[in-house]
Amino acid sequence: MVARIVSGLRYLGQSLRLMVGMPEYSTYVAHMHHAHPERPVMSYEEFFRERQEARYGGNGKVTRCC
Numbered sequence: 001m002v003a004r005i006v007s008g009l010r011y012l013g014q015s016l017r018l019m020v021g022m023p024e025y026s027t028y029v030a031h032m033h034h035a036h037p038e039r040p041v042m043s044y045e046e047f048f049r050e051r052q053e054a055r056y057g058g059n060g061k062v063t064r065c066c
Helices: 002-021 026-033 042-056
Strands: none
Touching: 026 042
16 A cells, blocks of 8 residues: 555656656666667766756757747
């Protein structure tokens, strides 16, 4: 019973992060190891910065209306 609750909370947290545009670093790492083993994996800081720039635009510029 407790394991199901913990699992449900884990999925809820993942869903909330995806809703606000924060993909999972562990999912990225698993994908890179599986699909692109020859390419280097970004550190968490590089990954976070790249995702923020992709979402909000680089150099502090906002490229969308809101």
